[in-house]
Amino acid sequence: MAEGIVTFFQFNELGFYQRNSDYREDLSIEDIFDRVITWHKGRDKISETAPIKNGNRRTTYLKAISKNEETGDYLITLWRSLIAHDGKVYGLRKGQSIDDDAIVNSDESGGDDVIWGLPAYYWFIPSLNIFASIKFPETVTDLDIMTHYIKDFVYYRSNINNPVSETRTDGYGNEFESVFWEGPHGNLSFRCDAKRFKKITHQADLELVASDITHFVKKETIQEEGDEDKNWTRYFEGLPYVPKNKKKPDRTILVTVDARPSGKELKEMIEAYAQKYQSSDKDLKKSNLGFKTEGNNSQTIWLNEFIIKTFIEMPGDATSHYRHETFFKTIKSQREFLLAAFQNASDSKIA
Incomplete structure (x- = not known):
């Protein structure tokens, strides 16, 4: 076969x-x-x-x-x-x-x-x-x-x-x-x-999936404020040749924790994910949840890829x-x- x-x-x-x-x-x-x-x-x-x-x-x-x-x-x-x-x-x-x-x-x-x-x-x-x-x-x-x-x-x-x-x-x-x-x-x-x-899905074999999970991963993107620069440039706003306050690039933070969820716990996590993270692909690049199945150095499986x-x-x-x-x-x-x-x-x- x-x-x-x-x-x-x-x-x-x-x-x-x-x-x-x-x-x-x-x-x-x-x-x-x-x-x-x-x-x-x-x-x-x-x-x-x-x-x-x-x-x-x-x-x-x-x-x-x-x-x-x-x-x-x-x-x-x-x-x-x-x-x-x-x-x-x-x-x-x-x-x-x-x-x-x-x-x-x-x-x-x-x-x-x-x-x-x-x-x-x-x-x-x-x-x-x-x-x-x-x-x-x-x-x-x-x-x-x-x-x-x-x-x-x-x-x-x-x-x-x-x-x-x-x-x-x-x-x-x-x-x-x-x-x-x-x-x-x-x-x-x-x-x-x-x-x-x-x-x-209730039909998915979440117990089997959960048994392979070794870590949960959370991704968040934060925006850094340029407060230090802003403190002095605010006194010269509107004047020529004074650089405007520059926006610092966003920082992406990945938090990885050890995890051994049950099928029930994984199902609850997926349902919570569906409520909070039903966003566009652009938004998911900034904030997402996922898991690893082969240790901390393995590839992250993001829940939006759970197909x-x-x-x-x-x-x-x-x-x-x-x-x-x-x-x-x-x-x-x-x-x-x-x-x-x-x-x-x-x-x-x-x-």
């Missing part, structure tokens, strides 16, 4: 937005993927499944997309192109059908006819408004691969909400295609942004590549276990 790491995400932006405004038109992932399925079926070769080829990043192809009509789930296999000497890679022949599952091994001769790369597996569960990457040893799971593919499809291969396309010229005289949507108050752009799913991960067992070994029929069958048999942490939606939050 092969074990895959399942990491969950949520969209925090998905739809059409007006710049410098609160106006937006939300879009469901079903609206997008149902169109992707139709578009994908019309492709004859795997080389035709990239919505756009962007010279600034490696091309991503759509190997397969499937929908489970019973659950409403979607499975997507993307193929991230890599160069042959990037390590262990596999290949798809450019001219092969989208239904052809033949894989070229890296030790085979392929030439320019082969798209070298690795697969990326994603599982979307619209009923819970979440999705997951599924990581095996010889796959990629970069979140940007998925969000870029969705954006490229909506911009360049869909007719959702009647996009307007114009040819424009940049400052260097190069022509480019500009796509936008007309809104009631101005032009709209499409956004697709997701973050890892974080959750304070849901689980595992899926698939037939085969670490080098296997999976058809969606196998995925859906396996997910069905393990679905309750895989989604156990989402039974109480009120405990969830976006990173």
